[in-house]
Amino acid sequence: MNPFAYSAPTDTDAALVAIQTDFNDSMPNRFLAGGTNLVDLMKADVMHPARLVDVNGLPLDAISETADGGLQLGALARNADTAYHPWVRTRYPLLTAAILAGASPQIRNMASNGGNLLQRTRCHYFYDVGVPCNKRDPGSGCSAIGGVTRQHAILGASSHCIATHPSDLCVALAALGARVHVQSARGEREIEFADFHRLPGDTPQHDTTLAADELITQITLPAEAAAFAAHSVYLKLRDRASYAFALVSVAAALQLDDAGRITQARIALGGVAHKPWRKPDAEALLHGALPHDALFARVADALLEGAQGQGQNDFKITLAHRAIIRVLQSAVVGTLTNRDEGDASAEESLQ
Structure with a gap:
């Protein structure tokens, strides 16, 4: 070191x-x-x-209500404290499910909310300083392209980088429409969650739109997202039951009226791109519709439009398509309260 x-x-x-x-x-x-x-x-x-x-040592670990009835998550609140907080569990159970699907209890006890947003990719080549990596050494090349790509991106990648963002928490935050609050010597600003992480383009060394001198102080969840509490599901598909990053993950949050029609929908994918993947146009296909599998398949097609594998990760396209349908089916039925029901192996999902 x-x-x-x-x-x-x-x-x-x-x-x-x-x-x-x-x-x-x-x-x-x-x-x-x-x-x-x-x-x-x-x-x-x-x-x-x-x-x-x-x-x-900064006083940034509180979880409190906002003036409009949403929640403010301190950047230094630990992942475990956030997941088990009664307001999070009852109003935003999607967030609880996503956090508990990640890492291990020991890491969740230590990891902070703000730090989770700033995770670097878990690409093997990024961690191996003996091989070229544009994210680590801009302009040196991407060793993953043509290499071992099982974990890599199928959406939003570029010729400079095909890595994926590893967070589970961030997938749920994207679906819930969170906002990130940051501060620097120049002042404070808010960043829409959809704008916080970047696609790689030709500058994959920049994972986020955060300036180097900016500190994340809090994350806010909008009050209106609590309306999804009864119909939200997080599914993480991975190679082993714990302590593994997602091959594909799906966060889905629905609001249904008394007739069973979907009035609002949010869907975010993890493990498939350099950032949590959302397409509001795909979500809009669900608005005002009665749920059925053919509709869910069209939504999956729209979310995965343009998906391209690298050979070893081609299976992710099929895996993601089936996972989206499965999660939407589950969300219509209702929120899962058993965290283990939100997890499965990749092989099970492909059966």
């Missing part, structure tokens, strides 16, 4: 000053929260911050 400076400010203003101290573009300073991803990347010699600004 390379040497680095360390500071642990106790207020936000001091943290924003510290992140700019002796800033070096080639070895940018980084905020440290749970560290479950950043520290691993430092140990692997992938990331080399000149300074770590430990923000765990």
